[in-house]
Amino acid sequence: MDHGNGPRLTRRGALAAGLMLAAGGARAQATYPDRPIRLVVPFLAGGGGDTLSRLATGPAQARLGQTLVVENRPGAGGNVGAEVAARAAPDGYTLFYGTNGTHAINEALYPRLNFRPHEDFTPVAPLSRIVLVVLVKRELPVETLPALIAWLKANPGKASYGSAGNGTTGHIAAEMFRMAAGVDILHVPYRGNAAAMTDLAAGRIDMAIELIPAAFAAMQNAAVRTLAVTSATPLATHPNLPTVASVLPGFQVSAWDGIFAPAGTPEPMIARLNAAFSEGLRQESVVAALRARGAEPAPMMSPAEFAAFIATERVRWGAAVRASGAQLG
Numbered sequence: 001m002d003h004g005n006g007p008r009l010t011r012r013g014a015l016a017a018g019l020m021l022a023a024g025g026a027r028a029q030a031t032y033p034d035r036p037i038r039l040v041v042p043f044l045a046g047g048g049g050d051t052l053s054r055l056a057t058g059p060a061q062a063r064l065g066q067t068l069v070v071e072n073r074p075g076a077g078g079n080v081g082a083e084v085a086a087r088a089a090p091d092g093y094t095l096f097y098g099t100n101g102t103h104a105i106n107e108a109l110y111p112r113l114n115f116r117p118h119e120d121f122t123p124v125a126p127l128s129r130i131v132l133v134v135l136v137k138r139e140l141p142v143e144t145l146p147a148l149i150a151w152l153k154a155n156p157g158k159a160s161y162g163s164a165g166n167g168t169t170g171h172i173a174a175e176m177f178r179m180a181a182g183v184d185i186l187h188v189p190y191r192g193n194a195a196a197m198t199d200l201a202a203g204r205i206d207m208a209i210e211l212i213p214a215a216f217a218a219m220q221n222a223a224v225r226t227l228a229v230t231s232a233t234p235l236a237t238h239p240n241l242p243t244v245a246s247v248l249p250g251f252q253v254s255a256w257d258g259i260f261a262p263a264g265t266p267e268p269m270i271a272r273l274n275a276a277f278s279e280g281l282r283q284e285s286v287v288a289a290l291r292a293r294g295a296e297p298a299p300m301m302s303p304a305e306f307a308a309f310i311a312t313e314r315v316r317w318g319a320a321v322r323a324s325g326a327q328l329g
Helices: 003-031 048-064 075-084 101-110 145-154 169-181 193-201 212-220 267-280 284-292 301-326
Strands: 037-041 068-072 094-099 121-137 158-165 185-189 207-211 224-229 254-262 293-298
Touching: 003 068, 037 048, 037 075, 048 094, 048 121, 048 254, 048 267, 048 284, 068 101, 068 254, 075 094, 075 101, 075 121, 075 254, 094 101, 094 121, 101 169, 101 254, 121 145, 121 169, 121 193, 121 212, 121 267, 121 301, 145 169, 145 224, 158 169, 158 193, 169 185, 169 207, 169 301, 193 207, 193 212, 193 224, 207 212, 212 224, 267 301, 284 293
Parallel strands: 037 068, 037 094, 158 185, 158 207
Antiparallel strands: 094 254, 121 207, 121 224, 121 254, 121 293
């Protein structure tokens, strides 16, 4: 027996096995997707985030030719669902609905996370941007943003603002406003934006900076006074509202959301998903549905462009969280 051929055959066997695996991977990518895809949404069913996520799944699944099955995993500001998705196999069949909370705020807000937002995920495609509004109770003697800032400066420490809770987008946005305007206002955290809006309408707190979808009912029935929007330019849906930036140059805050995949998901699958979600957001019916909920379709981006955007947002929101002193669990 020629034992000298043993290592050579072993090497050949390993090479053959590697080629078979590569071929199998190539076939899987070529036929992707060939079964339903799980979309982990880290919020309660029926909530604002859940609703926005489902608006994007219909058009995308039509282009992918497969069903996107929404799996709600709420808890810890989105961290519970993010951990589930981060641990999933990077095979293109688990996706994650992420936000500026899960990928820009929580890393600075929570001392310990069981996942790494920027190492454990690959950005796929942005979905929407959600603007906030500056609201005051009707009894406050101001009708414009400059008047509000002047009143706050004349009454330091006397005004309170509400939010949906510590570390939420509204809380951090209000802290950004407080620092930019140079005013002293007291934060009153609530368990959810509905409770904060109820107390603002009742006059128990003085102001809030809240996401339009959460503030929409109060704005519609004139229970509060709306002074400005936090977008860089006026909104088409609210053209008469000035921007905060017109008074505080450079001030711009928007919540955002998007689709992510576990790190290591093959690039051809990421590209396929990016095209499906991006094309779906161009539908007029989807645009109208988003705008009806106070959101705007995000600018179309490649996965690399989306990743660069998130890197910038991570720095900006992280700095605001640290400046606010907010910290959870």
